[in-house]
Amino acid sequence: MPRLQLSDGTYEYTRSVEDLKNLITNRLGSDVGYEIQELIEQADYTSRKVETDLDSYESSLESWNCAGNDILDIIDNLKSYISDAKKIDRDKLLSSLERIEREINNIM
Numbered sequence: 001m002p003r004l005q006l007s008d009g010t011y012e013y014t015r016s017v018e019d020l021k022n023l024i025t026n027r028l029g030s031d032v033g034y035e036i037q038e039l040i041e042q043a044d045y046t047s048r049k050v051e052t053d054l055d056s057y058e059s060s061l062e063s064w065n066c067a068g069n070d071i072l073d074i075i076d077n078l079k080s081y082i083s084d085a086k087k088i089d090r091d092k093l094l095s096s097l098e099r100i101e102r103e104i105n106n107i108m
Helices: 017-028 030-084 090-107
Strands: 003-005 011-013
Touching: 017 030, 030 090
Parallel strands: none
Antiparallel strands: 003 011
C-alpha cells in the first residue's frame, strides 16, 4: 500500500488507482478528477490494444512458422525424390512447387 506525502506534509495511503483518483478529486476538485479518469481510461484502452496486437502478432508468427515447416517438408521430400529417382517426373515436381506456392500464398 503506497504512502503518499502531500504538499501540506500529511500522508495518504492508497490501495488502488481508484483510491488515488478519489484522493486527487477530493484534494483538487472534480474537474481534475474527471481528467484523471480520462487518463485512466486511455491507459486501460492502450493496455487492451497492446494485448490484442500482441495476440495478433503471435498468431501471425505461428502461421508463418507452420507454413515454413510445411515448405521445408515439401523441399525435403523433393530432395529425396530427386536423389532416389532414376527418372524424374516433371508433373510430380510441378505439383510440389505448386504446393509450396499455395503455402506461401495462404500466409501472404
